[in-house]
Amino acid sequence: MVDVREDILARLxxxxxxxxxxxxxxxxxxxxxxxxxxxxxxxxxxxxTNDATDLSMRPAHRPTVVQFMPEIIxxxxxxxxxxxxxxxxxxxxxxxxxxAELNEQIVKTGTxxxxxxxxxxxxxxxxxxxxxxxxxxxxxxxxxxxxPEEL
Amino acid sequence: xxxxxxDLYDPVYSVLGVPATLSxxxxxxxxxxxxxxxxSKTQTSGGVETSxxxxxxxxxxxxxxxxxxxxxxCIGAVLTFNGRSWIVREAPVQGSPNGEDLGEVRFLLMKAxx
Numbered sequence: 044m045v046d047v048r049e050d051i052l053a054r055l056x057x058x059x060x061x062x063x064x065x066x067x068x069x070x071x072x073x074x075x076x077x078x079x080x081x082x083x084x085x086x087x088x089x090x091x092t093n094d095a096t097d098l099s100m101r102p103a104h105r106p107t108v109v110q111f112m113p114e115i116i117x118x119x120x121x122x123x124x125x126x127x128x129x130x131x132x133x134x135x136x137x138x139x140x141x142x143a144e145l146n147e148q149i150v151k152t153g154t155x156x157x158x159x160x161x162x163x164x165x166x167x168x169x170x171x172x173x174x175x176x177x178x179x180x181x182x183x184x185x186x187x188x189x190x191p192e193e194l
Numbered sequence: 195x196x197x198x199x200x201d202l203y204d205p206v207y208s209v210l211g212v213p214a215t216l217s218x219x220x221x222x223x224x225x226x227x228x229x230x231x232x233x234s235k236t237q238t239s240g241g242v243e244t245s246x247x248x249x250x251x252x253x254x255x256x257x258x259x260x261x262x263x264x265x266x267x268c269i270g271a272v273l274t275f276n277g278r279s280w281i282v283r284e285a286p287v288q289g290s291p292n293g294e295d296l297g298e299v300r301f302l303l304m305k306a307x308x
Contacts, residue, residue, distance in 0.1 A: 077246035084242055116240045122307065168239035171283070172246035174305040178239030 045193040048111055050149045051185050052087055058142050059083045059115060062134045077173060081119040081131065088113035088182070092189075104191040111185045112163070115139075116178055124177035128167065132179055136162050139183055150187050159186040198292050203254055214251070214275035216282075218268065224261040228253045228275050231300070249280050249303035255287065255295055265299050272306060279306045 052070065060068035060083070067079040075082050090111040117131045139145065140160060150158035163182040170176050211227035218224075228251040235248035251273060255265065268285045280303035290297030 073241055074243050075245070077244060080244070082244075086241065114240070116242050118239060118242060118244055120244075120246065122304075166240065170237045170239075171302070171304065172235050172237055172244070172248060176237045176239075176244060176246065178237075178242065178244075180240035 045190070047149060047187045047189065048090065048109070051111060051145065051187075052085060052113060054142070054145055054149055055085045055113060055115065055139070058138045058145070059085060059135060061138060062117075062131055065131070075118070077120055081117065081127065083131075083135075084116045084118075086114040086116065106188050106190045108157070109187055109189045111187065112182055113185070115181045115183070117181070118176070118178040120172060120174050120176045122174055124169065124175045125167075128177050128179045132165060132181065135181060145185075150185050157186075157188060160184070161186075196291070198290050199254075199256065199296050203290075203298070207254065212275050214253075214273060216253075216263070216268065216271050216273050218263060218271040220267050221261065221263045224263065226253055226257060226261075226273075228273070228301070230276055232303075249278075249305070251275060251280075251301045251303065252288070252298045253301060255297055255299055258299070259295070268299070268301065273301055273303060280304060281306050 056070050065081050065083050067082045070085045090109050092107050092109055094107055119127045121127050146152045147155055150160055152158045161184040163184050165179050165181040168178050207227050210229045214226045214228040216224050216226050231250040231252055232247055235246055237244050265285050268282045271282045273280050273282055282301045283304045284302040285299050287294045288298040288300055
């Protein structure tokens with residue numbers, strides 16, 4: 044059994060937990076406390092294919108290309124929270140795009156296959172609590188071949 | 195006319211008020227009575243809800259005036275009460291039926307460095 048989507052998410056959690064100074068790393072935990080900050084949360088994202096327009100005679104179980112877009116949120120509280128988020132964003136992007144396991148074993152990018160990993164962008168949000176609170180939500184795109192016979 | 199200072203604020207601050215010190219750059223350190231209004235607060239960003247507190251305190255403008263401090267001078271001051279020190283980041287005037295000069299100011303606080 045090979046479930047690339049789950050493999051990507053599981054690996055992402057391991058990768059983001061290595062960002063320096065991160066105190067807690069979760070998957071899909073939408074309710075955290077200030078004592079857990081800085082925190083990083085991997086959110087299972089949406090995925091889509093182009094198969095809606097494929098009306099050919101291709102058998103239903105043939106492989107298809109999936110574009111999977113998980114989201115990662117980094118949250119912190121500090122006087123200079125903006126600078127902290129910038130540093131953690133930099134580390135996040137580097138770690139995801141350069142991760143050998145994601146590139147070589149799971150998504151199979153470059154000469155290893157027709158997969159791809161892309162950083163799509165991020166949004167930020169700030170507000171006052173005990174000190175300045177900030178969060179950054181980053182999106183990545185993982186393109187991979189889904190093989191129904193392997194699921 | 196009702197005297198809200200005597201009939202409302204005096205008894206409220208005598209029951210709920212706690213001693214505080216306010217350190218401003220211009221007037222030095224003064225003693226003050228404040229009401230602790232620190233409350234739980236959550237911030238939702240990108241779908242993730244973070245729980246924390248929104249530190250705050252109320253003080254009476256006549257008490258500030260008696261010490262020679264204008265509300266605007268309080269921003270950036272260090273306010274110490276109930277065992278913690280905070281920096282005043284905003285100080286919106288709350289007004290009163292007898293006029294804002296006889297009312298309260300709400301200190302919106304942030305964690306002091308260190």
